[in-house]
Amino acid sequence: MSQSAAPVLEARQISKRFPGVVALDGVSLALFPGEVHALVGENGAGKSTLIKVFTGVHRPDAGELIYNGSPAAFGTPLDAQRAGISTIYQEVNLVPMMSVARNLMLGREPRGRLGVIDTARMYGEAERILAGYGVVTDVRRPLRTLGMGVQQMVALARAVAIDARVVIMDEPTSSLEPREVETLFSVIRKLKDDGIAVVYVSHRLDELYAVCDRVTVLRDGKVAHTGPLAGLERLKLISLMLGRDLDEVKSGGLTRFSRDRRRAGKRDGAPPAVRAEGLTRRQVLHGVDVAVWSGEVVGLGGLLGAGRSETAKAIVGALRLDSGRVLVAGLPLRTGSTTAAVRAGAGLLPEDRKAEGIIPELSVRENIALAALPSLSRAGVVSDAKIDKVVEVFMRRLKIKAASPHQPVQELSGGNQQKVLLARWLAIRPKILLLDEPTRGIDVGAKAEVQALVDELAEEGLGVLLISSDLEELVEGADRILVMREGAVVGELSGDDVTEDKIMASIAERGAESDG
Amino acid sequence: MIGSPGREQVSRVLQQHGALMVLAALVIVGSLAFDSFATEGNAASILVSSSFTAIIAIGMTFVIISGGIDLSVGSLFVFGGVLAAYGSQYGLFVALALPLAACGLVGLLQGLLIARTGMAPFIVTLAGLLGVRGLMLAISDEGATTYLVKDSAFAQLGQGGVLGLTWPVYITAILAVAAMILLQRTAFGQNVYAVGGNEQGAALMGVPVARTKVYVYLMSGLLAGLAGVLNAARLSSGVTILGIGLELDVIAAVVIGGTLLTGGAGGITGTIAGVLLLGVIQSLINQVGNLTSAFQQVVSGLFLALVVVAQRLLGRAQRLG
Numbered sequence: 039m040s041q042s043a044a045p046v047l048e049a050r051q052i053s054k055r056f057p058g059v060v061a062l063d064g065v066s067l068a069l070f071p072g073e074v075h076a077l078v079g080e081n082g083a084g085k086s087t088l089i090k091v092f093t094g095v096h097r098p099d100a101g102e103l104i105y106n107g108s109p110a111a112f113g114t115p116l117d118a119q120r121a122g123i124s125t126i127y128q129e130v131n132l133v134p135m136m137s138v139a140r141n142l143m144l145g146r147e148p149r150g151r152l153g154v155i156d157t158a159r160m161y162g163e164a165e166r167i168l169a170g171y172g173v174v175t176d177v178r179r180p181l182r183t184l185g186m187g188v189q190q191m192v193a194l195a196r197a198v199a200i201d202a203r204v205v206i207m208d209e210p211t212s213s214l215e216p217r218e219v220e221t222l223f224s225v226i227r228k229l230k231d232d233g234i235a236v237v238y239v240s241h242r243l244d245e246l247y248a249v250c251d252r253v254t255v256l257r258d259g260k261v262a263h264t265g266p267l268a269g270l271e272r273l274k275l276i277s278l279m280l281g282r283d284l285d286e287v288k289s290g291g292l293t294r295f296s297r298d299r300r301r302a303g304k305r306d307g308a309p310p311a312v313r314a315e316g317l318t319r320r321q322v323l324h325g326v327d328v329a330v331w332s333g334e335v336v337g338l339g340g341l342l343g344a345g346r347s348e349t350a351k352a353i354v355g356a357l358r359l360d361s362g363r364v365l366v367a368g369l370p371l372r373t374g375s376t377t378a379a380v381r382a383g384a385g386l387l388p389e390d391r392k393a394e395g396i397i398p399e400l401s402v403r404e405n406i407a408l409a410a411l412p413s414l415s416r417a418g419v420v421s422d423a424k425i426d427k428v429v430e431v432f433m434r435r436l437k438i439k440a441a442s443p444h445q446p447v448q449e450l451s452g453g454n455q456q457k458v459l460l461a462r463w464l465a466i467r468p469k470i471l472l473l474d475e476p477t478r479g480i481d482v483g484a485k486a487e488v489q490a491l492v493d494e495l496a497e498e499g500l501g502v503l504l505i506s507s508d509l510e511e512l513v514e515g516a517d518r519i520l521v522m523r524e525g526a527v528v529g530e531l532s533g534d535d536v537t538e539d540k541i542m543a544s545i546a547e548r549g550a551e552s553d554g
Numbered sequence: 555m556i557g558s559p560g561r562e563q564v565s566r567v568l569q570q571h572g573a574l575m576v577l578a579a580l581v582i583v584g585s586l587a588f589d590s591f592a593t594e595g596n597a598a599s600i601l602v603s604s605s606f607t608a609i610i611a612i613g614m615t616f617v618i619i620s621g622g623i624d625l626s627v628g629s630l631f632v633f634g635g636v637l638a639a640y641g642s643q644y645g646l647f648v649a650l651a652l653p654l655a656a657c658g659l660v661g662l663l664q665g666l667l668i669a670r671t672g673m674a675p676f677i678v679t680l681a682g683l684l685g686v687r688g689l690m691l692a693i694s695d696e697g698a699t700t701y702l703v704k705d706s707a708f709a710q711l712g713q714g715g716v717l718g719l720t721w722p723v724y725i726t727a728i729l730a731v732a733a734m735i736l737l738q739r740t741a742f743g744q745n746v747y748a749v750g751g752n753e754q755g756a757a758l759m760g761v762p763v764a765r766t767k768v769y770v771y772l773m774s775g776l777l778a779g780l781a782g783v784l785n786a787a788r789l790s791s792g793v794t795i796l797g798i799g800l801e802l803d804v805i806a807a808v809v810i811g812g813t814l815l816t817g818g819a820g821g822i823t824g825t826i827a828g829v830l831l832l833g834v835i836q837s838l839i840n841q842v843g844n845l846t847s848a849f850q851q852v853v854s855g856l857f858l859a860l861v862v863v864a865q866r867l868l869g870r871a872q873r874l875g
């Protein structure tokens with residue numbers, strides 16, 4: 039990257055206001071060819087909004103965009119795409135029911151005779167492109183039958199395959215495995231070598247330092263800092279994001295959720311909070327046994343496709359089983375019934391929030407209170423005061439940034455939607471909580487907050503099953519770790535054995551690598 | 555890999571080709587049970603009477619896949635017929651152009667309203683249903699005037715034919731093939747699926763959402779008008795009492811054919827199978843004799859309910875799978 043070159047894309051004094059909130063307030067940012075530019079900030083800082091202004095989704099209220107040296111105003115995402123700005127939006131935005139190939143090639147399908155789509159070539163090309171991303175799958179399958187990680191790789195492949203001068207990635211790694219993140223990084227490095235400018239949004243600081251050249255920090259819609267990333271200390275970066283003193287950040291232990299001891303769970307003869315026995319489903323799960331006692335956090339480690347999410351789903355009856363049973367507090371659950379599971383006190387925070395959790399049109403308040411309504415009502419009459427209280431508590435604890443509790447959830451930033459969903463399951467005061475990637479897309483400050491809350495709940499006697507691709511989070515958050523591979527539990531780590539290295543070793547053990 | 559591909563595939567095939575399989579089964583049962591069922595004459599009459607519904611259903615398939623609905627097609631069908639009969643006094647060209655232009659315009663307006671103002675398709679096309687029927691009554695003295703087809707070339711279009719089938723059957727076949735190609739093998743078709751499957755996502759992927767919607771309703775209006783035109787040619791008159799509730803039959807056929815009412819999935823083959831299935835059921839009931847057409851509606855209704863239940867179960871199998 040050479041600073042002397044002219045910026046390819048530039049925002050000048052951009053402002054964007056939504057009802058009740060100023061999302062962007064005089065933001066300027068210059069993007070140079072061949073640089074990877076990190077865009078960071080707390081949840082709701084305005085990152086996604088800035089990106090959507092760049093790509094014609096939102097029209098700025100003030101300020102201007104300069105693209106290739108001349109003022110530009112993109113009316114629609116299509117205009118921006120045609121001009122050479124390619125974007126992976128924060129929410130995986132593909133069409134779940136269409137095939138993988140058609141998603142990948144939508145808008146630039148290969149044409150055969152008479153201008154009709156040449157399907158054979160389309161499938162071949164899709165396979166070839168995806169293979170370059172380490173994704174080997176039947177490209178004719180509907181996209182939704184693939185895991186979130188693979189879907190995200192498809193979105194990535196789609197964005198990069200478009201002939202672009204600027205590639206924008208809004209939290210591209212949120213559903214990726216470490217191995218896939220490596221693939222992503224090599225793609226980014228290649229883009230950089232080709233002189234393409236990349237905007238990279240992530241809450242994972244390690245990633246920023248691994249691939250980014252420069253960084254712009256947004257705070258409450260304003261640019262808090264912009265400059266080279268190398269030489270900018272991690273803690274300094276965090277303090278810029280949070281807008282606090284460096285010293286305060288250092289002493290507050292905001293980055294590290296330190297755990298000095300591992301609890302053993304209450305095994306005083308009582309049955310475990312949840313016990314799953316021999317969960318089996320053809321090609322997915324092969325006799326998985328899991329037990330979580332009250333008061334402990336059990337981590338599930340393993341690669342994508344190892345069956346972790348499926349195990350969690352099976353426990354709450356959201357995945358049909360060929361055999362196996364689940365006991366909550368010693369009592370067997372009716373299989374295949376999510377209602378029975380919720381009633382028994384088991385809550386699952388699902389991996390795919392968009393499809394399985396958030397109700398976008400409802401307010402923050404309603405979304406939080408939804409699952410807890412039975413416990414907040416008497417004789418079917420809901421107590422408004424109680425709901426307000428619960429909502430208030432969780433909005434404060436999780437630092438949910440919304441104009442008011444009555445704002446529709448779809449208007450919240452991605453990370454804040456995530457927090458709302460988490461609040462929903464915490465609000466039911468469950469006996470057993472299954473968390474599938476609970477801190478995905480959540481900023482550093484709030485992440486520590488979420489982890490502390492989970493820990494506190496465990497202290498109070500809740501049993502927690504924690505799934506995370508983030509090994510650090512597993513090690514810091516879990517008392518005990520079960521390692522899964524290819525649909526089976528292949529190892530258990532407890533006490534001092536709970537380290538990233540040991541988990542990695544256990545995943546890799548016994549030869550063959552899982553094919554994801 | 556997540557899920558078992560086997561089960562997933564089975565349920566997908568059932569979803570897409572279930573109507574075709576049931577159709578085949580019914581035809582076999584019908585042939586065995588009634589001597590007069592599997593005759594050339596009967597087959598031709600099923601094909602001829604189904605062709606008008608089929609033409610409308612092709613347009614409806616696009617609309618429903620795009621996540622919308624078009625309730626105006628029944629009214630457009632009569633309107634088109636009356637205009638064609640009226641226009642036939644000025645010759646073949648006017649008999650064709652007048653109704654197609656009028657129905658296309660209605661479809662276009664509906665599409666623009668839906669795509670540009672974000673009004674619900676249900677409401678807009680319900681207004682279309684009422685408004686167009688009113689227009690039709692206005693030009694036919696409250697339905698009292700039945701224009702007769704004056705142009706014999708035009709009448710031939712509905713009555714002539716080869717190999718025992720009338721032209722509308724061939725026209726339907728050509729349209730079905732064209733629609734299949736349009737849906738599966740062109741960018742427009744892909745956009746229709748994308749808009750119905752995830753409208754917001756489609757917009758972010760660069761799909762011209764509004765334009766796609768406009769085209770879809772324009773097409774539906776045109777096809778409903780065309781069906782009316784051909785029917786007027788067949789009957790040699792612009793009958794004003796047709797088409798009431800036709801939109802519901804068409805929607806039923808499309809849904810039975812495996813197109814999801816929620817949008818994003820479906821196809822023309824299924825729709826044609828759905829239309830024929832309803833036609834065969836009707837024919838079988840006629841064979842039984844002393845059963846009225848009211849009974850036919852009961853059977854069609856039951857069938858529709860069955861299909862929707864099956865779709866739900868299949869959909870769930872795919873999700874859980």
Ligand SMILES: Nc1ncnc2c1ncn2[C@@H]1O[C@H](COP(=O)(O)OP(=O)(O)OP(=O)(O)O)[C@@H](O)[C@H]1O
Nearest residue numbers: 056061081082083084085086087449450451452453
């Ligand atoms: N369509 C909308 N309507 C109303 N408010 C909105 C809308 N989109 C975003 N906002 C608000 O603008 C602010 C900035 O949101 P934005 O999505 O840009 O945050 P972000 O930095 O991307 O956060 P995250 O890390 O959580 O993704 C938030 O307060 C959000 O609630």
Ligand SMILES: [Mg+2]
Nearest residue numbers: 086128451452
């Ligand atoms: Mg965001």
